[in-house]
Every structure is written in structure tokens, then in C-alpha cells.
Amino acid sequence: MAQPATPVGRFLKRARLAVQQPLEYAAMLLVQLTGSLLPIAWASAIGGALARTVGPLTGRSRRARRALAQAFPERTAAEVAAIERDMWENLGRTIFEYAKLAPLRPQPRESAGAGARAVIDGAAAIAALRDDGRPGLVFSAHYGNWELVTAAVRGQGIHPLHLIYRPANNPMIDAHVRRLQRGNDVTLHAKGAQGARGLLGAMHAGAHAIMLVDQRMNDGIAVPFLGRPAMTAPAVAQLALKYGAPLLPVRAERLRDARGRFTCRFRIVAEPAIAAVATGDRAGDVAATMALVNGAIERWVRADPAQWLWIHNRWGN
Numbered sequence: 001m002a003q004p005a006t007p008v009g010r011f012l013k014r015a016r017l018a019v020q021q022p023l024e025y026a027a028m029l030l031v032q033l034t035g036s037l038l039p040i041a042w043a044s045a046i047g048g049a050l051a052r053t054v055g056p057l058t059g060r061s062r063r064a065r066r067a068l069a070q071a072f073p074e075r076t077a078a079e080v081a082a083i084e085r086d087m088w089e090n091l092g093r094t095i096f097e098y099a100k101l102a103p104l105r106p107q108p109r110e111s112a113g114a115g116a117r118a119v120i121d122g123a124a125a126i127a128a129l130r131d132d133g134r135p136g137l138v139f140s141a142h143y144g145n146w147e148l149v150t151a152a153v154r155g156q157g158i159h160p161l162h163l164i165y166r167p168a169n170n171p172m173i174d175a176h177v178r179r180l181q182r183g184n185d186v187t188l189h190a191k192g193a194q195g196a197r198g199l200l201g202a203m204h205a206g207a208h209a210i211m212l213v214d215q216r217m218n219d220g221i222a223v224p225f226l227g228r229p230a231m232t233a234p235a236v237a238q239l240a241l242k243y244g245a246p247l248l249p250v251r252a253e254r255l256r257d258a259r260g261r262f263t264c265r266f267r268i269v270a271e272p273a274i275a276a277v278a279t280g281d282r283a284g285d286v287a288a289t290m291a292l293v294n295g296a297i298e299r300w301v302r303a304d305p306a307q308w309l310w311i312h313n314r315w316g317n
Contacts, residue, residue, distance in 0.1 A: 143251050
């Protein structure tokens with residue numbers, strides 16, 4: 001059992017955070033400034049190269065390699081290492097692209113010009129969610145550049161949007177993110193009881209929400225994912241059952257060039273909506289619906305494992 005913090009320990013922790021948090025915030029602003037000053041393709045490439053170099057040297061890299069080896073036992077160690085390096089590159093590109101999402105504005109393939117960096121396949125599914133007169137739920141994962149999922153949905157006329165998110169540990173960074181999202185007409189609800197109440201009120205009023213549902217939730221339910229039980233947040237299934245809302249799977253897939261290398265071009269795929277399983281057995285229906293949700297994300301991950309964020313402690317080991 002952890003020992004209670006002493007007054008001296010609490011003082012030292014506050015002193016450390018007083019220095020650490022402003023430095024982290026300054027580093028984030030520097031990354032965003034760099035990204036905003038450079039052409040989007042350059043910013044993306046620089047972020048990818050930095051993360052590809054530094055990421056494999058961090059402790060998170062061991063977690064990623066272990067999870068990859070467990071999920072894909074047929075892969076060699078060299079193949080796992082290559083996927084991991086690509087994962088870091090995708091993450092670095094995504095971070096540096098965050099400062100310049102406007103040039104990546106997703107457009108339906110039917111109307112996108114030849115130079116469009118992000119096209120939407122399945123825009124009709126988003127339009128159907130917009131026009132059906134019911135509250136709706138979009139689910140996605142930390143896959144490709146997941147920020148483009150929100151941009152794609154907003155671009156097809158669904159707004160305001162509500163988003164459940166995990167607040168950043170650094171309150172300065174968290175406040176910055178909230179300011180940015182308010183400017184994008186996105187209302188953030190922090191995970192927890194208060195956030196859940198806010199989202200329930202929005203859904204009751206007919207709103208639409210986006211949820212990233214691929215992270216571990218310790219007090220969630222065990223649902224298969226990549227061959228192993230994974231503690232999974234059931235909220236998206238519970239909301240779908242409560243409000244009769246369709247579940248729209250949307251992913252933002254980063255495209256590769258002819259040599260198989262990541263680029264700063266994207267395909268946002270809106271798949272057909274999933275209907276929640278509704279037999280009257282509440283617990284069973286939630287579990288069955290979440291199995292469909294996890295199954296969709298697993299299909300994406302198996303198609304291109306490097307696009308998923310393996311540094312999450314998804315299985316709690």
C-alpha cells in the first residue's frame with residue numbers, strides 16, 4: 001500500500017510541477033508554432049522523423065513491442081520493430097499536423113479536387129446521421145490522424161459536436177486544448193461523472209457525439225480485442241441503447257506512398273452505421289454491442305497495425 005505523502009513530499013511535488021508544467025506547455029507551443037510556420041507536408045515530415053528517431057528509445061517503446069508481439073505472434077522481431085517505428089512516425093506526424101489542420105480539411109471524394117490532402121469515403125453515411133432527426137454517435141480510435149475524424153464530421157454539417165475526452169495531466173495544456181476545441185465548435189466533456197452528465201444532457205437534446213473508444217477503462221467491461229479480453233468503456237453502447245442512436249464507425253487513415261512510407265495525405269472512411277444489439281437483456285446487449293465496436297477497430301488495426309497507438313496500456317500489462 002502506498003504511504004501517505006508527507007508535507008515535505010507534497011511541497012516537493014508542487015515545486016517540481018511548478019517548473020515542469022510550464023516547460024511542457026512551452027514545448028507544446030513551440031511544436032505548434034513550428035508546425036504553423038512550415039508548409040504542412042514539411043511539418044508532418046519533421047514531426048515524423050523526430051518521433052521515429054526518439055520514440056524507440058523511450059520506455060513506452062517496450063510496452064508497444066510487447067503488445068505487438070502478443071497481438072501478432074506470427075510476426076518476427078524485425079517486423080514488430082518496423083511496425084513500432086512506423087507507429088512513432090505516425091504519432092509525430094499527427095502532433096505536428098495539429099497546428100495546421102485547416103489545409104487538411106476533409107472533403108467528400110466526389111467533390112475533392114486533385115490536390116486534396118484528405119478525402120472522405122462514405123460521406124453519405126455522415127449525412128444520413130446528420131439528417132435522421134435523432135441523436136447520433138460517431139466512434140473512432142487513436143488511428144492515423146484521429147483529429148481528422150472530428151473535422152470530417154463537422155465539415156459535413158454536424159455541429160455542435162460533443163466529445164468525451166481524457167483531460168491532459170498538465171492543466172495548462174488541458175486549458176489550451178479546450179480553448180482550441182471551443183473555437184472549432186466542439187464541446188469537450190471530461191471523463192467522469194460530471195462529463196457523463198453533460199453528455200447525457202446533450203444527447204437528450206438531440207446532439208451528436210464523437211468518442212474514441214480504444215483506451216483501457218479499469219472499471220469497464222471485458223470485451224475481446226485483438227485476441228485477448230480488454231477492459232472497455234461501455235458508454236457508447238449504453239448511450240446507443242438509451243437514445244436509439246446509430247453508431248457510426250469513422251477512421252482517418254494515413255496514406256502511404258509507392259514505397260510504403262507514410263505521407264501527409266488521408267482517407268477518412270465512414271462505414272455503414274452499426275445498430276446496437278437490443279434483446280432486452282441490458283448487460284448482455286451492452287457487451288454484444290461493444291463486441292461489434294471493438295471488432296470494427298480490430299479490423300482497422302489488423303489492416304495497418306502501425307497506424308494504431310500501441311503505447312496505450314490497453315490490456316493492463
